[in-house]
Amino acid sequence: MxxxxxxxxxxxxxxxxxxxxxxxxxxxxxxxxxxxxxxxxxxxxxxxxxxxxxxxxxxxxxxxxxxxxxxxxxxxxxxxxxxxxxxxxxxxxxxxxxxxxxxxxxxxxxxxxxxxxxxxxxxxxxGIPAFTAYKALFQKAKIKAGEIVLIHGASGAVGNWLVQMATAIGAIVIGTSSTKKGRNLILDLGADHAIDHVTQQNKDKLLSLTNEQGPDIIIEMLANKNLKTDMQIIQRHGRIIIVGSRETIEVDPRNLMTNEAIVTGMTFTSPNEKEMKELTFGLHAFLESGAIHxxxxxxxxxxxxxxxxxxxxxxxxxxxxxxxxxxx
The missing domain is CATH 3.90.180.10 (Medium-chain alcohol dehydrogenases, catalytic domain)
Known part of the structure; x- marks a missing residue:
């Protein structure tokens, strides 16, 4: 073969x-x-x-x-x-x-x-992207309808699943992409807003979309680049879920202390039997209902x-x- x-x-x-x-x-x-x-x-x-x-x-x-x-x-x-x-x-x-x-x-x-x-x-x-998205939103962030979620890299292989799943359960979705094509795709997938990647220079744009409160949840694909800003814009009692990072980073934990926010890392490697059952049943239900594609x-x-x-x-x-x- x-x-x-x-x-x-x-x-x-x-x-x-x-x-x-x-x-x-x-x-x-x-x-x-x-x-x-x-x-x-x-x-x-x-x-x-x-x-x-x-x-x-x-x-x-x-x-x-x-x-x-x-x-x-x-x-x-x-x-x-x-x-x-x-x-x-x-x-x-x-x-x-x-x-x-x-x-x-x-x-x-x-x-x-x-x-x-x-x-x-x-x-x-x-496979891995879809299971990762489900785990990040439902098993780690424990997302609820009406919450605001910021998804970094929302037009990518994992990001597009995140947008669709969060939209399907009634969250308010803000997705980022560095290109106009990517931002158009994010909106086509159902997001409420699509913006350029959030940085120190443009974070006011993100805050203006959240009534200056910041998102309840941030799904982070490149923590070494974005985590410092994430910790500044996360809403009080918010959750930052780190899905990806390529380098080490130095951050100021006082930002988390001020917001009483939580940062959680994750990977889809070896889920236990209970987690895998939820992942499988949840993903199938989304797909079979036509809520995600x-x-x-x-x-x-x-x-x-x-x-x-x-x-x-x-x-x-x-x-x-x-x-x-x-x-x-």
Whole structure:
């Protein structure tokens, strides 16, 4: 089968399209014919060999998220049948042979039914970004209808899910993007307001949209750049949820003391069984009701891994970058 593989650590240039043997499932695993693959920024870190969450053995086929059709089922697997339409998110899987391939084997517990109203191509927007968005809003921020939520990077792969979910439950949504195209998309997704990224120079714009009170909730995608300002504009008793950061930062905790605000970090890595059940049921309910919709950005084939990775790291506010492996 065709796959994208690395035999050494490095940048995008180490990604090679090769032919490899097909994997086969053990008793608690399923084999999936892949239709589309959603790319994640952390996969670009993994191939460098410096990502603490996952330093793989080589050779290695990257990829955590995909959609496809079940081809084989392990003897202990229940609840699935050959031919089922599924999406998978295998970041925490004990076995994941890599989704950048025509076939993948993964633990059955990391496989989820794809709602009938979501295509196999559009379903590639699910997985880590959608689960991350749900966890940030509902399990960490505990968002309520009528609250004001500021979403940094609201047109990106995680951000667009955040906008749609927060809008769906009646929150007042303010999204940021550095481009006019991104801000237009944020409004199209249902946000009440779309503005440029909030900085020390333009934070008055954000405050004017919140009756000078600031947002109840801030979902932060790049804490090393924005957290200082977040702590100044958050409403009293507000919640800042950090989803991403790339560097260390020095902040003044007195801002949090003054506002009696809370800063919470999170990642979607190893949710417990109760958390995963809520994530799965909640996401399915949103999708099946039509309240939220997958948003796909640029599409590539398995023969274009370097091009896909450059797009993944350089594009801003363009939906999710995917590999299309097999058309429906």
């Amino acid at each position: 065709k796959a994208v593989q690395i035999k050494e650590f490095g940048g995008p240039e180490v990604l090679k399209t090769v032919e490899v043997d097909e994997p086969f499932p053990n008793e608690n695993e399923v084999k999936v014919k892949v239709h589309a693959v959603g790319l994640n920024p952390n996969e670009s870190y993994t191939i460098t060999g410096t990502y603490a969450y996952n330093i793989p053995e080589l050779p290695y086929i990257p990829g955590y998220d995909a959609t496809g059709i079940i081809e084989e089922i392990g003897s202990n697997v229940e609840g699935f049948q050959i031919g089922d339409r599924i999406f998978l998110s295998a970041f925490s899987a004990d076995r994941n042979t890599g989704t950048y391939a025509e076939k993948v084997v993964v633990d059955a517990e990391n496989v989820f039914r794809l709602p009938d109203n979501v295509s196999l191509i559009k379903g590639a927007a699910l 997958p948003f796909i950005g640029n599409k590539f084939t398995l023969d274009e891994p370097i091009k896909a990775y450059k797009n993944l790291m350089e594009s801003s506010g363009n939906g999710r970058t995917i590999f299309v492996v097999s058309e429906e």
